[in-house]
Amino acid sequence: MPSHPHRFRAMLCAAAAALGAGLLSACTAPGLVLSAAGVATDSSMTWDIVKHVHAKLTEDDPTPCMLLNSVQRALNPRCDYVPGSIRRADVANSGLQACPLAIATRDARLWRAVPDLIAQGASTQACTRSPLQDLAEIDVCPAFASAPPAMLQAFVTMAEVDPRAVRHDVFRMLGCSNARAAGLDRVLTGWLDAGKLEPGTLSFSPLDAADPELLVSRLGRELEVAGHTPEAALGGYDGVLPMGFEEALRTSHWAALEWWLYRLPQLARSAPPTRGGVYPWLPLQRVLLPGFLQNPATQADMVRFLLARGAEAKATLPADRGRTVIAFARAIHSPMVDLLDPPPAPRSAPVAVAHSERGGGGSATGSDAAPTVKAVSPGSATR
Numbered sequence: 265m266p267s268h269p270h271r272f273r274a275m276l277c278a279a280a281a282a283l284g285a286g287l288l289s290a291c292t293a294p295g296l297v298l299s300a301a302g303v304a305t306d307s308s309m310t311w312d313i314v315k316h317v318h319a320k321l322t323e324d325d326p327t328p329c330m331l332l333n334s335v336q337r338a339l340n341p342r343c344d345y346v347p348g349s350i351r352r353a354d355v356a357n358s359g360l361q362a363c364p365l366a367i368a369t370r371d372a373r374l375w376r377a378v379p380d381l382i383a384q385g386a387s388t389q390a391c392t393r394s395p396l397q398d399l400a401e402i403d404v405c406p407a408f409a410s411a412p413p414a415m416l417q418a419f420v421t422m423a424e425v426d427p428r429a430v431r432h433d434v435f436r437m438l439g440c441s442n443a444r445a446a447g448l449d450r451v452l453t454g455w456l457d458a459g460k461l462e463p464g465t466l467s468f469s470p471l472d473a474a475d476p477e478l479l480v481s482r483l484g485r486e487l488e489v490a491g492h493t494p495e496a497a498l499g500g501y502d503g504v505l506p507m508g509f510e511e512a513l514r515t516s517h518w519a520a521l522e523w524w525l526y527r528l529p530q531l532a533r534s535a536p537p538t539r540g541g542v543y544p545w546l547p548l549q550r551v552l553l554p555g556f557l558q559n560p561a562t563q564a565d566m567v568r569f570l571l572a573r574g575a576e577a578k579a580t581l582p583a584d585r586g587r588t589v590i591a592f593a594r595a596i597h598s599p600m601v602d603l604l605d606p607p608p609a610p611r612s613a614p615v616a617v618a619h620s621e622r623g624g625g626g627s628a629t630g631s632d633a634a635p636t637v638k639a640v641s642p643g644s645a646t647r
Contacts, residue, residue: 338377363391379414388426400433405440432468432503439475468501476520494527516562532573543582548575577604
């Protein structure tokens with residue numbers, strides 16, 4: 265047959281490439297690349313052009329896991345992770361813009377890699393701030409129950425070796441319900457026993473940072489014995505989570521609210537500005553806001569609770585001196601309006617009460633004189 269074997273071979277390659285392109289769909293990047301590869305067998309196009317076309321078509325595709333280093337692979341949720349696969353050299357030169365421990369700690373899907381990272385030399389000091397602070401700002405009460413024992417121990421290690429972890433938000437997170445269930449609240453007791461919570465040395469008040477449940481527990485009592493005062497808990501702090509009284513209000517934690525108001529009764533009427541605020545805030549107004557209370561069914565009980573402890577429905581709003589709490593409630597069509605401003609009780613009609621009036625000198629009819637009838641209101645009749 266052909267007197268030009270090289271040309272015939274090129275034709276076969278082109279046909280095979282065209283067939284492959286058809287199978288992979290010519291509209292896809294692989295299809296286009298195969299088509300280009302087929303054309304490249306012709307002397308009119310070089311293989312360098314094919315590679316350039318392929319690079320352009322796949323430049324936005326994620327890097328294949330096999331091309332990532334061990335740290336990058338461990339911190340990529342789409343890649344399989346094998347415990348013990350992280351290399352120490354990759355920890356030292358991860359090629360990542362952020363600290364590996366910070367990346368792994370703030371994403372529950374990546375907790376799997378934290379113990380291995382620490383074992384291979386990853387340090388919290390390499391991070392710009394405590395990785396636990398990053399986690400607390402993302403999720404105030406993570407699902408610690410899903411973490412294996414090695415990861416729970418890694419949390420404890422990061423809290424103990426990094427002084428920057430002793431912060432308001434981390435304290436709140438490590439005392440939340442999920443943390444208590446996982447035993448992580450022992451970190452807070454450890455901080456207290458180790459002298460890391462000395463009054464006057466912190467940027468926050470442990471009483472303010474404590475979860476409402478811990479506030480009324482033994483830990484709360486020990487913090488007071490150690491010298492922490494409720495008054496100091498009203499000061500500012502570096503954090504994004506709400507102050508302790510506000511958290512007790514939001515969660516309708518009655519015991520914690522009693523704790524706060526017994527020691528600082530003025531809080532029922534007005535609370536100091538927090539988190540960069542300029543004005544104080546009124547708890548009675550705050551609980552009227554839709555979505556503020558974790559359990560909306562407690563709203564009526566909360567309004568009654570605050571009113572009974574000194575909150576004033578006619579108080580003016582600090583940020584809007586022309587409006588009262590009652591006016592605010594009406595403006596947002598709150599169902600609590602009648603509790604804040606009860607309608608007047610209906611007035612009863614006067615009741616006719618007959619009784620005798622006798623003069624001192626008597627009369628022609630004597631004791632048989634007709635009694636005088638007077639209209640009096642109920643309860644005012646002479647008994």
